[in-house]
Amino acid sequence: MADAPPDKDDKTPRTARGERTRRALLSAAAQEFGEKGFHEGSISGITRRAGCALGSFYTYFASKDDIFRALVNDMSGQVRDYVSPRIAAARDGVEAERIGLLSFLEFARAHKEIYRIIDEAEFVDQAAYRAHYENTAARMTVRLSKAAERGEIAPDVEEVHAWAIMGMNVFLGLRYGVWDDSRPAEEIARIANTLIERGIGRR
């Protein structure tokens, strides 16, 4: 689609001000859907929270489904953009996974609505739901493979390990990020990382 002519239905903002309005609408949608869920949430609730007119909404989004899909993709990108640069600073492949979980826990604690939004996509927009997890797992598989090539982790890592580690992170984020954040994130990340590094088999 990169070479396609501009779509007359294209709602991409063309100015910095437009981009700010679109972002304000996405933030408002995160609050609205995070609190009320997709079915109870409404476009008027979103524009009220964003402090903008209904007409502005339709400048950037075609419908409630459309902004929900955009929100899922946006939150998926926000997690990636928060976690990826932190992981890039890791010493090796095992530490990368500790930092990956630690920064994901930090993100989940600061954006507790993320679970409700991404999980509800399973029912509202299955393609966006699958894309979020498949893209995350694909990035992790590449990261693990490169660490294996550098000799930092076992040579036989593959997609199964990525899905396993992603699943760990998602459930630890739910339990120790969203439901109860009383234990230090560093402690949770360290314990899980020991499992990844050495397993729990008898030493």
Place this chain on the structure above:
Amino acid sequence: MADAPPDKDDKTPRTARGERTRRALLSAAAQEFGEKGFHEGSISGITRRAGCALGSFYTYFASKDDIFRALVNDMSGQVRDYVSPRIAAARDGVEAERIGLLSFLEFARAHKEIYRIIDEAEFVDQAAYRAHYENTAARMTVRLSKAAERGEIAPDVEEVHAWAIMGMNVFLGLRYGVWDDSRPAEEIARIANTLIERGIGRR
């Protein structure tokens, strides 16, 4: 509540025939909600699938919410009843986790609607959703602690390990059980179990 007098709203079946009808309604509800989701699913759709009258429905359930809650608890119990006896036959604590994942993958492949139902509880009945995962994690924590006491796994296992392993299993079940079951369940369980046993740190 164990000592409370019988509740006149108690809808527990008193006969074997009543128990069969209740079970038929739960199976029909699993199909109905699994295909249509909670919002689109209906009581009349459930009774049609179960081949029973609307009056029978209200003999056993008070509402659509009520049968949904009962279904989540029932599916949670079905997984436990499928997995637990298989785990009990394991040689040690590490093998118990391999068999736990293997039997969960088998269950998910045979009951692909389980994810849609339990995941939708996050929106329809948050208490039932939390109970499912908290009960599962509590059982795993006890299992890991006993294996540690027997010296089969690391002595410092705790709740965090249970949530980590449960998260692995849930995501591996989604990816290799529900979305794509082309790889043998034994292979997935073996790879994940190596991660649990020895980790993926450089050997």
